[in-house]
Amino acid sequence: MSEEAVQLTRKDLTSDQEVRWCPGCGDYAILKGVQNALAGLGIPREQMVVVSGIGCAARFPYYMETYGFHSIHGRSPAVATGVKMANPDLHVWLVGGDGDMMSIGGNHLIHILRRNLDVTILLFNNRIYGLTKGQFSPTSGLGVLTKSSPMGSIDPAFDPIGLALGAGGTFVARTVDLWGKHLEATVAAAHAHKGTALIEILQNCIIFNDGTFDPAVGKKARDENSIELVHGEPLVFGTDRNKGIRLNGTRLEVVELGDGVSEDDLMRHDAHDDSAIVPHLMATMQYPDFPVPTGIFRQVDRPTYEQSMEEQVHMAQLRSEGKKPDLGALFNQGDTWVVS
Amino acid sequence: MSTEPPSPTSAPIEQVSSVVIRFAGDSGDGVQLTGNQFTKTSALVGNDISTLPDFPAEIRAPAGTLFGVSGFQLQFGATEIRTPGDTPDVLVAFNPAALKVNIDRLRKGGLVIVNTAAFSTRNLQKAGYESNPLEDDTLSAWQLVKVDITKMTREALKDAPIKTKDKDRAKNLFALGMVYFLYDRPLDHTVNWLEGKFSKKPDIAAANVKALKTGYYYAETAEVFRSTYSVPEAPIKAGTYRNVTGNLATAMGLVAAAQVADINLFLGSYPITPASDLLHALANMRAHGVRTLQAEDEIAAVCSAIGASYAGNLGVCSTSGPGLALKGEAMGLALMVELPMVVVDVQRGGPSTGLPTKTEQSDLLIALYGRNGESPLPVIAARSPADCFDAAYEAVRITIKYRTPVLLLTDGYLANGSEPWRIPDPASLPGIDPNFLTEPEGFQPYARDPETLARPWVKPGTPHMEHRVGGLEKDDLTGNVSYDPVNHHKMCGLRRDKVLRIQNDMPPLEVVGEQSGDLLLIGWGGTHGAITTAVESARAAGKSVSSVHLRHLHPLHPDLGDLIRRFDKVLVPELNFGQLLKVLRAEYLVDAHGLHKMAGQPFTVTELEQAIEATLYGEA
Incomplete structure (x- = not known):
């Protein structure tokens, strides 16, 4: 492609549709951040396609002045796979919630990650079913009281990051709905990655699960209870940057810096290692025993699915000068005979 | 026929207009290969043909068992042949189980050729025979031809530098040679085929050719048959022909239509009997721009096809009954977003897992009605293996012209059966124009063509025409989400009427x-x-x-x-x-x-x- 870099503004990416999320929903902040990030990518908006499934988050495409497809529950990875394979030049984002992506669409999620299609997945995790009005989700966890778990949920939670890493995800990151700059930077980094990028966005549902992430990533708690993963850097956190994560045997532990413990004793993040062991270890950190890790857990290069497919088509067309052979050649393969 | 060369045998030659042969044996006996070779040779000598492979669901069922019997039936003739035939004239049974399963279908007085070596006590027991039917009057209603095929094949190949196991595997070719003699067929097609197939294993090729010829000459010199038969050429329309199965013809019809429309074909498919050969065939047509996704499940298969159509490809998915049941919701999405897509349902016995390798026509109602809501879509059906090409082509023509998913019904009988296909001139195929809209002026995503009621097909990537589609009800013209009751009634009617408009686009009833x-x-x-x-x-x-x-x-x-x-x-x-x-x-x-x-x-x-x-x- 010989396109010139296009400079868009957030307004260019705002459709004429009225946004219908509940007032105060975390989705508003995500929409704003994604629009800002996409406007800065230098690509024309007609090459942007946003695909979603079903759920509150899945209304996202209607609010984007791009091409958009609001498909059916759980299936956005499959729809997006068809879009990207049909036209690898398109830039494709998937938007879905924890129910859409991890429950009904869990199978498609792991397989798009395994194939490494060059798309970005924005997984809005609010740990609840919002659109169906308040049932527990696959990320809610044990004991959660909801309309469908009046005595407490007996369903253990999925961890989206661990699941994505387990499925072979080549770019796996976490950000937070209200962390504007962080969210924009993460979305931009995901787009720059060639392959499937999954971003878990911790998102507040103001109606059915208000404040679920506040103790870890809320305005007051963020510095103390979350930790930003930076490739090659030691794992330091805390308002006073006085705490860190150390590997003890096969387990992580929180340590105070000083008193004989220096940054050299801390674990260093390695997002680029061929093995996903370090990212997996990071993903095991859960609040309140650990700070919540944010940023990029893993980023490695692998061939993308659609490019591998294009190479096969290219190879198959070598004998026909890169074009489709005449249909007569197809029809006349094998044994033929003439009746006169 | 006076033009026939004199036969060296003393057995009389009878001319017959059509013959039905059934080959049967264990899955590993090479029954399908034998049947296919007889089919191709008969086509090459000018007969009309129809075939029906009939195999068990098990890949390699235990040897000698009744449920493991694999069959291949064909009818060939000097007249137009439309079916594989009701009652075989000849049964070639490679073991007692094959005899037991098939003997009752054989025409009384018909010929049954058996491999006596396979009629061991153990095999007789497995087939449920209390005594050897070759030695009592069980088969008195038929002409029994007993041949120790195994022994004679080994004897013929005793000097061949290959393993005994490979020698024994050539016994189907010995039997084929006998049947070639019986029906006065030339050997050269099969000889050429064997030499090509085993070009890197010339010893195997030579052994198989020898087994074939030995079977032929044995039948000739030992005067095994009371008479032999000739089946003259059928009056077939002039042209170039090849033998096609329904699945192959379907694949070629889809590819041809996409290529005529100048768009790429995308297939999303999950393997399922008896549709998998469609996936295999299309995966082998990359040169024609075909992208295939072996999806993680049936739902992903159809959804990927919808995504591909949205992006400007011809999205296709292939499945069978259980898979069609899983695709219902997504097919509703496709008709809601009014994009082209062809869903091929190769019907098999149902319900549930049913009879995966057997044929049935029991998916018609799910095809017509098996989706939530008022969700009409065009359903068309193929009538013969070769007709699958035309039916698939028609499915693509309709799906593109009317911007609606189309269901194409074939079935296991058509998909695996074969018949000669008169190869069309590509230039004679009807034109198909995807007519992508690229003009932003006045663009409305759900404006309609006054003739077809089709909405515009706009590929993502087209500047200034960004728009959103989805499964929620659409506002007429703008395509925005709409919960308006009057609009919903209108849109349901438009979707119904659009499909009904296809009635204006059909050739006269034949x-x-x-x-x-x-x-x-x-x-x-x-x-x-x-x-x-x-x-x-x-x-x-x-x-x-x-x-x-x-x-x-x-x-x-x-x-x-x-x-x-x-x-x-x-x-x-x-x-x-x-x-x-x-x-x-x-x-x-x-x-x-x-x-x-x-x-x-x-x-x-x-x-x-x-x-x-x-x-x-x-x-x-």
């Missing part, structure tokens, strides 16, 4: 026989050959019987109602409990009768002839 009379048979799908053969035989006997075979199951042909009213009685034969029958009774208030068969097997011509008699003169 009626076999008169346009009025005592009895009209109405069929669809793979029953065409048997119905037509039975109707022609009834007509030859002076009966006032006609038939019509439906390409379009929805919408129905606009002239069908008038045609039905010109007959006293209507009979609808189907391999189900009366699915088209229900539709016709509802649509035309006609007191039609059904003929139902749920056996995993096609109708025989005899069954249809009897049903015609019963409907004309019986209780009906």
Whole structure:
């Protein structure tokens, strides 16, 4: 492609549709951040396609002045796979919630990650079913009281990051709905990655699960209870940057810096290692025993699915000068005979 | 025939117009290969042919068992051949189980060729024979030809530098050689094929060729058969032919249509019997721009096809009954977003897992109605293996022209069966224009073509035409989400009417026989050959019987109602409990009768002839 870099503004990416999320929903902040990030990518908006499934988050495409497809529950990875394979030049984002992506669409999620299609997945995790009005989700966890778990949920939670890493995800990151700059930077980094990028966005549902992430990533708690993963850097956190994560045997532990413990004793993040062991270890950190890790857990290069497919088509067309052979050649393969 | 060269045998040569042969044995006996070789050779000598492979669901069922018997039946002849035949004239049974399973179908007086080496006590027990049927009067109604094929094949290959196991595997070619002699067929096609297939293993090729020739010469010199037969060339329309299975013809029809439309074909598919060969065939057509996704499940397969169509490809998915059930919601999405997509359902015995390797026509109602909401979509059906090409082409033409998903029904009988296909001139194929909209001026995503009611197809990547589609109800014209009650009623009507517009786009109904009379048979799908053969035989006997075979199951042909009213009685034969029958009774208030068969097997011509008699003169 010989396109010139296009400079868009957030307004260019705002459709004429009225946004219908509940007032105060975390989705508003995500929409704003994604629009800002996409406007800065230098690509024309007609090459942007946003695909979603079903759920509150899945209304996202209607609010984007791009091409958009609001498909059916759980299936956005499959729809997006068809879009990207049909036209690898398109830039494709998937938007879905924890129910859409991890429950009904869990199978498609792991397989798009395994194939490494060059798309970005924005997984809005609010740990609840919002659109169906308040049932527990696959990320809610044990004991959660909801309309469908009046005595407490007996369903253990999925961890989206661990699941994505387990499925072979080549770019796996976490950000937070209200962390504007962080969210924009993460979305931009995901787009720059060639392959499937999954971003878990911790998102507040103001109606059915208000404040679920506040103790870890809320305005007051963020510095103390979350930790930003930076490739090659030691794992330091805390308002006073006085705490860190150390590997003890096969387990992580929180340590105070000083008193004989220096940054050299801390674990260093390695997002680029061929093995996903370090990212997996990071993903095991859960609040309140650990700070919540944010940023990029893993980023490695692998061939993308659609490019591998294009190479096969290219190879198959070598004998026909890169074009489709005449249909007569197809029809006349094998044994033929003439009746006169 | 005076032009025939004199045969070296002293056995008399009889000329016959058509013959049915059934090869049967264990899955590992090479039965399908033997049948295919006989088919191709017979096609090359100018006969018309129809075949039916009949294999067990198990890949390699335990040897010698009844449920492990694999069969291949073909009919070839000097006249137009439309079915693989009701009753074989010849049965080649490689073991007792194959004999037991198939002997009752053999025409009384027909020829049964057995490999005596396989009739061991153990194999007889496995087949449930208490005594050896070759040595008592079990087979007295047939001409029994006992040959120790295993021993003679080993003897012929005793000096061949290959393993005994490989020598024994050549026994099917010995048997094929015998049958080639019986029907006066040349060996060269199979010899060439073997030499090509085993070009890197010349010893194996040579051994197989030797087994083939030894079988031929053995039959000749030992005068195994009381007489031999010649089957003259059939009067076939001039042209270049090849043998195709229904699945291969479907694949070529889809690719041809996409290439004529100048768009790429995308197939999303999850392997399922008996549709998998479609995936295999299309995966092998990358040069023609075909991208295939072996999806993680049936739902992903259809959704990826929808995504591909959205992005400007021809999205296709191939499946069978259980998979179609899983695709229902997504097919509703495709008709809501009004994009092209072809869903091929290669029907098999149901319900549930049912009879995966057997044929049935029991998916018609799920095809017509198996989605939530008012969700009409065009349903078309192929009638023979070669016709799958035309049906697939028509499916693509309609899906692109009307921007609606189309369901193409074939079945296991068509998919695996084969017949000669007259290869079309690519330049003669009807034009298909995807007519992508690229003009932003006045663009409305749900504005409609006044003739077809199709909405515009706009590829992502087209500047200044960004828009959103989805499964929520659309506002007329703008395509915005709409919950308006008046709009919903209107949009449901538009989607219905758009599909009905296809009635304006159909060739005239083809009626076999008169346009009025005592009895009209109405069929669809793979029953065409048997119905037509039975109707022609009834007509030859002076009966006032006609038939019509439906390409379009929805919408129905606009002239069908008038045609039905010109007959006293209507009979609808189907391999189900009366699915088209229900539709016709509802649509035309006609007191039609059904003929139902749920056996995993096609109708025989005899069954249809009897049903015609019963409907004309019986209780009906």
